[in-house]
Amino acid sequence: MTSALAFDQVSCVFKGNDGSASYTAVAHTSLTVEEGEFVAVVGPTGCGKSTLLNVAAGLLQPSSGTIHVFGQPLVGINQRAGYMFQTEALLPWRSAVQNVMLGLQYRNIAEKEARALALDWLERVGLKGFEDRYSHQLSGGMRKRVALAQTLVLDPDIILMDEPFSALDIQTRQLMENEVLELWTDKRKAVMFITHDLDEAISMSDRVIVLSAGPATHPIGNFKVDLPRPRDVAEIRTNPQFIQIHQQIWAVLRDEVLKGYSQQLQVKALA
Amino acid sequence: MSSMVYSWRLRAWQLLLLVLVLGGWYISSWNNQIAFFLGNPIVIAGRIWSWFMPIEISANFLFEDGLEGRADIYQHLGITLLETVLAFVIGTVAGMASGLWLGLSPQVSAILDPYIKAANSMPRVILAPIFALWFGLGIWSKVALAFTLVFFIVFFNVYQGVREVSPVLIANARMLGANAKQLLRTVYLPSATSWVFSSLHSSVGLAFVGAVVGEYLGSARGMGYLILQAEGTFDVNTVFAGIVVLTVFALLLDGLVSAIEKRLMKWQPRTSETEKL
Numbered sequence: 001m002t003s004a005l006a007f008d009q010v011s012c013v014f015k016g017n018d019g020s021a022s023y024t025a026v027a028h029t030s031l032t033v034e035e036g037e038f039v040a041v042v043g044p045t046g047c048g049k050s051t052l053l054n055v056a057a058g059l060l061q062p063s064s065g066t067i068h069v070f071g072q073p074l075v076g077i078n079q080r081a082g083y084m085f086q087t088e089a090l091l092p093w094r095s096a097v098q099n100v101m102l103g104l105q106y107r108n109i110a111e112k113e114a115r116a117l118a119l120d121w122l123e124r125v126g127l128k129g130f131e132d133r134y135s136h137q138l139s140g141g142m143r144k145r146v147a148l149a150q151t152l153v154l155d156p157d158i159i160l161m162d163e164p165f166s167a168l169d170i171q172t173r174q175l176m177e178n179e180v181l182e183l184w185t186d187k188r189k190a191v192m193f194i195t196h197d198l199d200e201a202i203s204m205s206d207r208v209i210v211l212s213a214g215p216a217t218h219p220i221g222n223f224k225v226d227l228p229r230p231r232d233v234a235e236i237r238t239n240p241q242f243i244q245i246h247q248q249i250w251a252v253l254r255d256e257v258l259k260g261y262s263q264q265l266q267v268k269a270l271a
Numbered sequence: 272m273s274s275m276v277y278s279w280r281l282r283a284w285q286l287l288l289l290v291l292v293l294g295g296w297y298i299s300s301w302n303n304q305i306a307f308f309l310g311n312p313i314v315i316a317g318r319i320w321s322w323f324m325p326i327e328i329s330a331n332f333l334f335e336d337g338l339e340g341r342a343d344i345y346q347h348l349g350i351t352l353l354e355t356v357l358a359f360v361i362g363t364v365a366g367m368a369s370g371l372w373l374g375l376s377p378q379v380s381a382i383l384d385p386y387i388k389a390a391n392s393m394p395r396v397i398l399a400p401i402f403a404l405w406f407g408l409g410i411w412s413k414v415a416l417a418f419t420l421v422f423f424i425v426f427f428n429v430y431q432g433v434r435e436v437s438p439v440l441i442a443n444a445r446m447l448g449a450n451a452k453q454l455l456r457t458v459y460l461p462s463a464t465s466w467v468f469s470s471l472h473s474s475v476g477l478a479f480v481g482a483v484v485g486e487y488l489g490s491a492r493g494m495g496y497l498i499l500q501a502e503g504t505f506d507v508n509t510v511f512a513g514i515v516v517l518t519v520f521a522l523l524l525d526g527l528v529s530a531i532e533k534r535l536m537k538w539q540p541r542t543s544e545t546e547k548l
Contacts (some may be wrong), residue, residue: 054442057442057446059445059446060443075448077445077448078446079448081446082446083443083446084444085439085442085443087439088437088439089439089440089442089443091440091457091461092538092539093443093456093461093462093464093465093538094538095538102444102447102457103447103448105453105457106444106447106448106449106450106453106457107448132539134538136538136539136540137540150447151447154447154448
């Protein structure tokens, strides 16, 4: 079986500004996301998690190494992937339903059909009645729901998520996590989910990949999560198996978090 | 409720201020020497009446000689407004197009950068005689002058607006499958539009300035011409009357821009916006 996403020895080196030394964000990273698999990628802050995701999306060309999408080498934008960004990505001059229709319009789908599909998805993410609101009239959680509908309405084979819920309060966040799991269970798409929250990673995914602290981030751990589905992200945290997995991963992650933190302090002291 | 009362009182104070200024002006104009330099608000009002109204008024206690009903300002005002609107529309469209173009092609903007800076810092009113030479004494030399004033304001706003479009919005649109043309239409253009509107208020005023200054420097019609004629005969009242008329019409144009802005930019958050239940 070919993997949905396969990174092979991917490195990303960023040119320094004004002649300063170049920065190796990601070094020799090989990892895969299988078809229908929910993979969470965790790592300390600033370790290059988003860089990896941008490479998978085709928004960023790696300095070396290759990406394969369902067996095909990736050239340009990854057409089979949907991307949920960490920060606000809705167009403020479009209403909720118009934002969800955006990708369909890019694909030249008839206006009427696109609107019906968009309304259907807005209802699925619980935003019936909010179709004509502009994004400043929606709460943070609602905006995330619109963004989710915007991505899922195109029915992508791979879903890339970059800490999509990190800006939400804890209750909204757990609600959204459960809803995403529910939607995912229906379709079983490949998901690459970036987070710095280990609880979130374990409770949602089939597999957790741990990244080292930057620079030159690379995977240092790969943990299978064999928890039963369907899951409730709040309840599963008390499952003894969850706690065991959490301890195993944290043992690896802790050192990296401390390393990443001390590096940030050094950078600040220098600056 | 309290805000209604507040705005009522605000209006009352504003009106009082106007009455005080006009009253002070009128009283000081009893002195002939001051009246020669500052004019007389009553005479100015009479001048404006004669410009706009075809109705004659016979002698009374305010106007000793009565008022003529000439209604002869329309051709001058029409010309000036035509020049203003033409310069405003052409300047805005051209500014927007060039702003988008340069904002989206960093190489071209890098090459043109010093020339754009030079053109912008040049005192462009000086171009008026050259435009008169090129385009004659008709309306087009005035349109050209006003155009140069409008163009750069809109251009710089759009240029900056395009370069400051959030990279996440662009990345998101590309991930959703936008090609270059769709990206321009759905992300760059609407984003630039919000920047254009913030510049239109200043540029509509400057379009007026360009048209009037152009007329002032050489023309046979228009408000600038009227004012120049009056100055030639030391008729300060007519000059002030012209200023009042121009001010009112500049405010009207500005209000028009505001109305269009309100329609097109209804997605923008307004402070303390609540829904009526």
